[in-house]
Amino acid sequence: MANRVQIPTNSSALIAMIADEDTVVGFLLAGVGNVDIRRKTNYLIVDSKTTVKQIEDAFKEFTTREDIAIVLISQYVANMIRFLVDSYNKPVPAILEIPSKDHPYDPAHDSVLSRVKYLFNTESVASGRR
Amino acid sequence: MSGQTQRLNVVPTVTMLGVVKARLVGATRGHALLKKKSDALTVQFRQILKKIVSTKESMGDIMKTSSFALTEAKYVAGDNIKHVVLENVREASLRVRSRQENVAGVKLPKFDYTSDADAAKSDLTGLARGGQQVQQCRAAYVKAIEVLVELASLQTSFLTLDEAIKTTNRRVNALENVVKPRLENTISYIKGELDELEREDFFRLKKIQGYKKREIEKQLQLQLQLQMQSSSKLPVNIGVSFNSSHNLLAVADKDDDIIF
Numbered sequence: 001m002a003n004r005v006q007i008p009t010n011s012s013a014l015i016a017m018i019a020d021e022d023t024v025v026g027f028l029l030a031g032v033g034n035v036d037i038r039r040k041t042n043y044l045i046v047d048s049k050t051t052v053k054q055i056e057d058a059f060k061e062f063t064t065r066e067d068i069a070i071v072l073i074s075q076y077v078a079n080m081i082r083f084l085v086d087s088y089n090k091p092v093p094a095i096l097e098i099p100s101k102d103h104p105y106d107p108a109h110d111s112v113l114s115r116v117k118y119l120f121n122t123e124s125v126a127s128g129r130r
Numbered sequence: 131m132s133g134q135t136q137r138l139n140v141v142p143t144v145t146m147l148g149v150v151k152a153r154l155v156g157a158t159r160g161h162a163l164l165k166k167k168s169d170a171l172t173v174q175f176r177q178i179l180k181k182i183v184s185t186k187e188s189m190g191d192i193m194k195t196s197s198f199a200l201t202e203a204k205y206v207a208g209d210n211i212k213h214v215v216l217e218n219v220r221e222a223s224l225r226v227r228s229r230q231e232n233v234a235g236v237k238l239p240k241f242d243y244t245s246d247a248d249a250a251k252s253d254l255t256g257l258a259r260g261g262q263q264v265q266q267c268r269a270a271y272v273k274a275i276e277v278l279v280e281l282a283s284l285q286t287s288f289l290t291l292d293e294a295i296k297t298t299n300r301r302v303n304a305l306e307n308v309v310k311p312r313l314e315n316t317i318s319y320i321k322g323e324l325d326e327l328e329r330e331d332f333f334r335l336k337k338i339q340g341y342k343k344r345e346i347e348k349q350l351q352l353q354l355q356l357q358m359q360s361s362s363k364l365p366v367n368i369g370v371s372f373n374s375s376h377n378l379l380a381v382a383d384k385d386d387d388i389i390f
Contacts, residue, residue: 012227012244013228014226022197023193025212026196027274028215029267030224030271030272030275031224032223033219033222034222042222070226070279072278091286091290092239092286094285095285096281096282096285098193104190104194105189
């Protein structure tokens with residue numbers, strides 16, 4: 001049978017962000033930010049006052065919106081909603097975990113790479129240890 | 131688990147044998163094709179995996195450079211650029227285009243990034259001071275976005291391929307362990323039934339032949355006995371009883387029309 005999941009061919013899809021302030025500001029500078037007429041943004045700035053519920057809601061909203069193709073999420077934020085991120089298995093939008101300034105990239109926690117850890121028994125993903 | 135491979139419930143005729151044989155040929159061919167498809171997909175999968183690992187590492191580096199550029203810009207232009215940028219968000223100038231690519235029969239999504247050049251110019255950040263740092267920071271982040279879009283594209287293809295491989299392997303295993311043994315069992319059952327019918331027929335024929343032989347032997351015995359008693363030689367007609375042949379010839383002696 002053909003692929004049942006239809007990947008929509010979109011010609012202009014947005015990039016959503018759930019990250020700390022500095023990362024979001026940097027990406028907004030680059031021009032990724034979008035505010036539509038109903039004042040809905042495609043980013044969420046996570047600081048020490050943001051609750052886990054807000055992050056969960058934002059994640060759910062971004063993944064169900066039709067015009068978002070990629071969701072960038074800081075790795076420490078992803079750790080807070082790890083169960084949501086791990087149980088998400090739709091191909092679009094793509095969930096990418098990015099490092100932040102205080103938390104460098106840790107491949108051991110990446111939801112995608114952990115699924116294929118069994119393929120890497122000898123070669124390690126963080127190939128710094130040789 | 132070996133009790134699962136039974137046979138199909140069919141009428142054991144020659145036509146059905148032909149039909150089931152054709153299905154077995156189809157199943158074998160399909161199995162070989164699906165195995166090839168699974169191998170091709172696995173090769174692609176490994177390639178993408180390698181690319182993902184290397185891209186993720188380079189992404190880590192690029193993010194570090196870009197946040198460094200941002201810190202420089204903040205230092206030079208003052209901390210307020212945060213608010214200026216946050217206020218200035220309107221339409222996204224960097225967007226992502228998603229297409230579908232066909233790889234070994236599987237439709238994989240692919241993202242390209244496009245930038246709306248006209249929307250990017252209306253930004254007054256850093257106009258007062260630090261404009262060059264802000265421009266550099268912007269360029270660094272745009273480069274980071276390029277890498278991230280490519281990584282997202284790889285990741286989605288990776289996940290889609292993973293599922294496609296699982297489905298194909300499931301089908302290969304189903305054909306190999308369920309469908310083909312079932313069809314083979316059906317074929318041997320039909321052949322067995324046909325052989326048994328043939329044997330039944332053969333046995334029936336043999337029985338009838340044996341019966342006829344015994345009948346003839348009994349008649350011969352009777353005639354031999356009678357010949358012992360009487361002297362007249364009467365022809366023995368096989369298939370006609372002794373008494374009726376005797377009567378025929380006895381009548382012929384009196385009838386003038388019959389010339390023997």
